[in-house]
Amino acid sequence: MSWFTKALSSTIGRKLLVAITGLFLCSFLVVHLIGNLQLFSNDEGVAFNAYTYFMTHNPLIRAMEIILLIGFVLHIYEAWTLSRRNQSARSVKYAVNKLEENSAWSSRNMGLLGTVIFIFLLVHLYNFYFKLKFGELGLDAAGNKNLYAITIEAFSHWWYVALYVISMIALALHLIHGFQSAFQTLGLNHKKYTPAIKAFGYFFSIVVCAGFAAMPLYFFFLY
Amino acid sequence: MAGNNPNSTPMNLTLKVWRQKNANTPGQLVTYKVNEISPDMSFLEMFDVLNEDLLRQGQEPIAFDHDCREGICGMCSMYINGRAHGPEKGTTTCQLHMRKFKDGDTIVVEPWRANAFTVHKDLSVDRSALDRIQQAGGYVSVNTGGVPDANEIPIPKSIADKAFDAATCIQCGACVAACKNASAMLFLSAKVSQLAMLPQGKVERKTRVENMLAQHDAEGFGSCTNIGSCAAECPVGISLENIAMLNREYIMAKATSDNIG
Numbered sequence: 231m232s233w234f235t236k237a238l239s240s241t242i243g244r245k246l247l248v249a250i251t252g253l254f255l256c257s258f259l260v261v262h263l264i265g266n267l268q269l270f271s272n273d274e275g276v277a278f279n280a281y282t283y284f285m286t287h288n289p290l291i292r293a294m295e296i297i298l299l300i301g302f303v304l305h306i307y308e309a310w311t312l313s314r315r316n317q318s319a320r321s322v323k324y325a326v327n328k329l330e331e332n333s334a335w336s337s338r339n340m341g342l343l344g345t346v347i348f349i350f351l352l353v354h355l356y357n358f359y360f361k362l363k364f365g366e367l368g369l370d371a372a373g374n375k376n377l378y379a380i381t382i383e384a385f386s387h388w389w390y391v392a393l394y395v396i397s398m399i400a401l402a403l404h405l406i407h408g409f410q411s412a413f414q415t416l417g418l419n420h421k422k423y424t425p426a427i428k429a430f431g432y433f434f435s436i437v438v439c440a441g442f443a444a445m446p447l448y449f450f451f452l453y
Numbered sequence: 454m455a456g457n458n459p460n461s462t463p464m465n466l467t468l469k470v471w472r473q474k475n476a477n478t479p480g481q482l483v484t485y486k487v488n489e490i491s492p493d494m495s496f497l498e499m500f501d502v503l504n505e506d507l508l509r510q511g512q513e514p515i516a517f518d519h520d521c522r523e524g525i526c527g528m529c530s531m532y533i534n535g536r537a538h539g540p541e542k543g544t545t546t547c548q549l550h551m552r553k554f555k556d557g558d559t560i561v562v563e564p565w566r567a568n569a570f571t572v573h574k575d576l577s578v579d580r581s582a583l584d585r586i587q588q589a590g591g592y593v594s595v596n597t598g599g600v601p602d603a604n605e606i607p608i609p610k611s612i613a614d615k616a617f618d619a620a621t622c623i624q625c626g627a628c629v630a631a632c633k634n635a636s637a638m639l640f641l642s643a644k645v646s647q648l649a650m651l652p653q654g655k656v657e658r659k660t661r662v663e664n665m666l667a668q669h670d671a672e673g674f675g676s677c678t679n680i681g682s683c684a685a686e687c688p689v690g691i692s693l694e695n696i697a698m699l700n701r702e703y704i705m706a707k708a709t710s711d712n713i714g
């Protein structure tokens with residue numbers, strides 16, 4: 231192993247990769263959320279489907295898609311490897327352990343929350359990405375593939391809406407710890423900035439996840 | 454349990470204590486009764502009373518680590534009712550008073566648990582893994598010459614204070630015991646940042662952090678996921694800022710040191 235791969239496979243090195251990829255994924259969430267706001271434009275999906283066409287045909291976006299995939303794979307692989315190491319660092323457990331008295335639940339359950347997000351991702355990708363790429367989709371008034379129709383269909387089932395809302399709660403909890411934690415991992419902990427980072431991370435997590443959760447709720451209750 | 458006992462009426466307590474013959478034999482929790490415990494006693498004095506009872510009954514006393522009994526040596530351990538050093542913030546077990554408990558309480562006492570630590574016997578735990586991390590680089594080499602004059606190198610007060618704060622770590626291992634990941638990062642970060650802040654320590658700062666982290670990982674401690682249980686349980690209040698500094702030191706060292714192995 232070279233010094234570089236050695237550094238990245240130490241406990242701090244792996245954690246750095248989780249932090250960098252985690253923040254990168256946060257930037258993806260912003261783009262994804264803003265794009266999907268087209269769902270609310272009340273035009274039978276014309277704007278949303280045009281946006282979908284753009285996202286699937288722009289070469290820059292296609293390149294970003296690959297980087298995004300690498301980001302997800304790295305984040306999940308490194309986080310999983312670290313979690314395994316951490317679980318095996320204490321084989322004999324305490325009979326009584328009151329971690330709730332000294333730490334936050336979400337910070338102790340990042341792996342569990344991440345697993346919920348992962349399962350959600352698989353279902354979500356199957357239902358939208360996979361169908362868009364390989365399924366038979368009708369065309370809308372403007373002649374674009376009608377992903378909007380798939381969206382309406384999916385969010386007419388209560389259990390599908392429930393899965394989305396629960397997953398967004400999990401993502402919010404993951405990010406409430408994860409966002410500020412990533413800065414600590416990258417070495418930024420300073421009394422001038424850390425309170426602002428924590429406050430922004432909290433706000434970011436709630437707004438982004440509430441934004442995503444609003445979509446299935448909108449189609450189920452209001453459409 | 455956390456309720457205080459303001460008056461000085463003696464208490465009767467039930468203890469569930471981890472008993473284990475040696476590192477190779479499995480242990481279990483054993484229940485004992487202790488009576489007439491004064492709220493002014495320390496937790497360790499309460500154990501002294503219990504051990505005298507056990508001796509009188511011809512039983513083996515409970516082994517536990519202790520030395521100074523005034524919060525400076527870091528020897529006393531004990532995971533008390535699910536908390537390192539018990540329910541009170543910023544104390545070692547020797548400084549924990551029985552007035553923190555109520556008459557009739559049941560108290561569960563376990564050894565520090567981490568695969569990098571081994572239980573010698575009962576509550577006594579081998580923490581030499583921390584010594585080995587320290588030996589891997591937690592020092593300043595002075596190879597030749599006379600003793601340097603104190604204050605020869607000026608150090609700003611704010612830096613000296615921060616370095617001193619980090620230097621107060623008593624190597625007790627509560628951070629490891631309380632960490633969900635059994636990580637020794639808070640300990641390691643205190644040692645690394647203490648020396649990285651001082652001019653004398655800057656000379657070896659790159660090899661220090663590289664070697665100390667390598668030893669930390671080789672001992673089988675977990676990684677830090679910024680949960681913060683360590684800092685909440687640390688008896689001397691070592692802050693998470695030190696872990697951020699450790700991460701910075703590590704990134705800088707790996708990016709710029711001569712070590713390409």
Ligand code: HEM
Nearest residue numbers: 248249252255256309340341344345348408411412415678
């Ligand atoms: C898809 C499955 C996912 C899994 C299994 C997963 C798992 C984890 C784990 C185990 C950690 C480390 C625990 C910790 O640092 O406390 C972590 C940290 C983090 N995750 Fe995820 N995660 C996933 C998805 C995501 C997504 C979608 C995002 C953001 C859009 C994200 C953002 C973060 C951030 C910012 C951190 C903090 C890094 C740090 O503390 O240094 N994760 N994740």
Ligand code: SF4
Nearest residue numbers: 622623625626628687
């Ligand atoms: S950092 Fe605190 S809890 Fe950890 S060994 Fe040092 S004094 Fe003990």
Ligand code: FES
Nearest residue numbers: 522526527529547
């Ligand atoms: S016995 Fe020395 S710190 Fe408790």
